Amino acid sequence: MPSSDISQALIQAVTEAADRRQPLQLCGSGSKDFLGRTPSGTSLDLTGHRGVINYEPRELVITVRAGTRLAELEALLAAEGHMLPFEPPHFGPAATLGGTAACGLSGPRRPYAGALRDFVLGVTLINGRGERLRFGGEVMKNVAGYDLSRLMVGAMGTLGVLLDVSMKVLPLPxxxxxxxxxxxxxxxxxxxxxxxxxxxxxxxxxxxxxxxxxxxxxxxxxxxxxxxxxxxxxxxxxxxxxxxxxxxxxxxxxxDxxxxxxxxxxxxxxxxxxxxxxxxxxxxxxxxxxxxxxxxxxxxxxxxxxxxxxxxGGERTGEVNHPLAGPLLRLHQQLKQAFDPKGIFNPGRLYAGF
CATH class of the missing domain: 3.40.1020 (Biosynthetic Threonine Deaminase; domain 3)
Known part of the structure; x- marks a missing residue:
């Protein structure tokens, strides 16, 4: 599997965008561009940040850079008799793990095995200040306080640039x-x-x-x-x-x-x-x-x-996700402010206003 670490280049790009308050559209393969509201901002290509960082087959744990293609990851796991338990949809041959995590997508197995979020052990990301942050780890019991790693699942890239994800995997039936x-x-x-x-x-x-x-x-x-x-x-x-x-x-x-x-x-x-x-x-x-x-x-x-x-389909400039109630909306806004104070990451992709 190809491997490449471009995290320093991504940190520099985010830092410069934050200094200029330049919105960024975080881009993978584009297989899930139809999800969420209409994206905007300067494209930041994340597909070059790819490859396996650590894989412990006996421990059923893997850490992978976010630009890694799902198809390559699943082939690697299958060779060891393992699988991603949440059965993620691809929606395209070049789909990446980062895009899947950002969208929070799980397949038909989800009610019986668990959602993608349930198998995330830790993440590394770049926040809106250009800082590299690590949450969680590579074991199941690694959380004290808020589980910020799983917060990134389904955030549609509005809180930061995912660099890598550590996950639990399971044996193939x-x-x-x-x-x-x-x-x-x-x-x-x-x-x-x-x-x-x-x-x-x-x-x-x-x-x-x-x-x-x-x-x-x-x-x-x-x-x-x-x-x-x-x-x-x-x-x-x-x-x-x-x-x-x-x-x-x-x-x-x-x-259509x-x-x-x-x-x-x-x-x-x-x-x-x-x-x-x-x-x-x-x-x-x-x-x-x-x-x-x-x-x-x-x-x-x-x-x-x-x-x-x-x-x-339908009108993508309106609210495509279910509107948030007042207290929940304020919580989302506060999280956005904490992780991305200048609002540069995928503005408006999840909800209008952040």
Whole structure:
């Protein structure tokens, strides 16, 4: 895997931008440029900062520079029988770890293994003063006080330039098998939630409007026993199915209409909203293709204990993320001020005003 440390050049670029109060648009491969609000500022290319800093296969811990390509990282881990447990989407062949962490993205395995944030042990970053800071470490119990390393996950680059990330990895399962059965939406939601509380080796559950898809992973004996208990047909190319769901390549996502991502309580009943829906994360993530107003979509998400994000398409200059309540907004603003006092990092990308 190519390795290159350009941290000093990045520190210099940030310091000069801060002195001039010049906004910076932090750039990786561009695979996730469609997320968030419309970016602005002078481009700062981070892809040259790449490579593995430390990998301890026996300890299941790896530290990687943020510009490292996800595909290369996953290939390295697979060669040792390991994987990124949160199953991150790529959205492009050159996707980087830094962009994935900044966007906080996790795939179908997230409800059963944990989110990206759960596996971050530490980060090194450059703040808005051009200072190099390290938070966390390379062991699970390394946090005293505020866990600032995980704060960077999902911040969309608004708090600093990620230099490297230390993460926990997990062994690859011995086998994976996907079962499929026909049912309606209400039946699918009920079954996904009931199975979530069982000891079955479930690692993904989704409903496409006609069929329920359940992925099992683990030992051959354990998966076979679970398959007998659950019933249903084996999907011949299950790995391909979940790849298409993860990468938004499933036919459901194949249109240019606004795509909403609703995070709700997993047991929420079918959402009474016009448009097409796809359920993932065992009921907790509802994808919605609709031309309905943002107000109506978000109101329905709130009614079911969640929030809504305009994930793709639609008007990107408005608030694409769920608006923050007053106290939470002030907390975000204070964090922005602490890490980036001159407001140079990805201004307006996450929310208008910071």
């Amino acid at each position: 011995e086998v994976e098998r996907t079962l499929v059965q026909e049912c309606d939406e209400l039946q699918a939601i009920e079954r996904m939630n009931r199975l979530a509380g069982s000891p079955l080796p479930l690692t993904a559950a989704a409903f496409d409007g006609l069929k329920l898809f359940l992925r099992l992973a683990g030992s051959e004996q354990g998966v076979a026993a679970a398959q007998t208990q659950l019933g249903g047909e084996v999907l011949p190319d299950g790995e391909r199915f979940w790849h298409r769901v993860r990468e938004l390549e499933h036919p459901f996502f194949g249109n 209409r606004p795509l909403w991502r609703l995070s709700v309580a997993p047991g929420s009943p079918p959402l009474a909203l016009p448009g097409k829906q796809f359920i993932d994360w065992g009921g907790a993530q509802r994808w919605l293709v609709t031309d309905q107003s943002a107000e109506r979509v978000r109101e329905r998400a709130i009614q079911h204990g969640g929030h809504a994000q305009l994930f793709r």
